[in-house]
Amino acid sequence: MRLIASDIDGTILGHDGKISDRTVEAFAAAAEAGIDIVFVTGRPPRWLDPIRDRLGHTGTVICSNGAVSYDLGTERVTGAHVLDWATVDRVRTIVSELAPNPYFALESLTGFHVEKGFHGTRAAASGEFVPGPLTPDMADGGIVKMLAVLHEGSADDFLDLVSPRLSPLLAVTHSAPDLALLEMGPLGVNKAVTLAEYAAARGIEATDVVAFGDMPNDIEMLGWAGAGYAMASGHPQAIAAAALAAPRFEDDGVARVIESRLAALRLA
Known part of the structure; x- marks a missing residue:
């Protein structure tokens, strides 16, 4: 596991706009272990405050289902695909x-x-x-x-x-x-396409990527990642498309998987 790619809404962020303490701690532990972290969302750049405020993330966020790459630290668009x-x-x-x-x-x-x-x-x-x-x-x-x-x-x-x-x-x-x-x-653009570009630029293979998502706009990403986890609380199509399942969002599913995988790395 060299890269964690996570959707936001319904995956780590609830309808109340909150991210749990356990999730915050799990991502912090992953970052401390040297794991690259990128968030991959349908949200536009202006709706990323919970990621920065709760998780302290100032790196890349892949927004608008892959159409925009955004540097949260500098608040700058670093890449975009557009519709005519x-x-x-x-x-x-x-x-x-x-x-x-x-x-x-x-x-x-x-x-x-x-x-x-x-x-x-x-x-x-x-x-x-x-x-x-x-x-x-x-x-x-x-x-x-x-x-x-x-x-x-x-x-x-x-x-x-x-x-x-x-x-x-x-x-x-x-x-x-x-x-x-x-x-x-834009035609041919989805979360997986831009995530693959992000990973390749860092010399990271798909097999070293752990991805989390819960809805149909996550399907391509979950299929591309070496370990694609659909949330058990997610959409049936996302669950059917993913090789792996994370516990429900309400049970801190992402945090539980990260904790387990980090523990396995420490034992390796």
């Missing part, structure tokens, strides 16, 4: 033809853009996002993720409905457990 406007416009047309009343948003390197109705009856994560039309000039900021939401149904059903038409155009997945929200990024 023609793809965004085509995808919006296809989804609108297939699904009832979809709403869209765009995550760019310069901000988050939501159209009116995207949040529905839910409050926005922050009051800073003012709904408005999505326009071609937003591509100038480097679009790294497109989101589509339905205010009824499930993300699984939404994905099944649109993916046959969208898969040739861009990467499409989901990670919201209770919302029909799809996350779409």
Whole structure:
């Protein structure tokens, strides 16, 4: 084990926004043992405060499902894959033809853009996002993720409905457990692709990587890593895709696996 790659939400971070003391201690012990640590998330860079504040992480975070590499210490984007406007416009047309009343948003390197109705009856994560039309000039900021939401149904059903038409155009997945929200990024880009690049730059083979995740957007990463652990509390597709299982998030599953693997290293 030379590198630990972990998803954030539902894997080490709860819906209450908290990371347990045991998890904090496990990551600290891994870092003390010289293990490289990288977090791999669907979150944008602006939502990484829990990782820095609780875990003291100031290294790389792979964000937006692999579309962005971000240095948390310097608060700087170090790499990005982007969507062009023609793809965004085509995808919006296809989804609108297939699904009832979809709403869209765009995550760019310069901000988050939501159209009116995207949040529905839910409050926005922050009051800073003012709904408005999505326009071609937003591509100038480097679009790294497109989101589509339905205010009824499930993300699984939404994905099944649109993916046959969208898969040739861009990467499409989901990670919201209770919302029909799809996350779409540049074609051929996912968590595994960017994690592999990160590891290769450090001379680390996939066989030396331990990865943790819980949702469909983690599937490729869990399959690529030499030891890919799906959380027992995770999505059935993630569990089915992973060779290994970690205990439930509620039982500090990631911490338990890290503790066990570090103990094995000490005995080796």
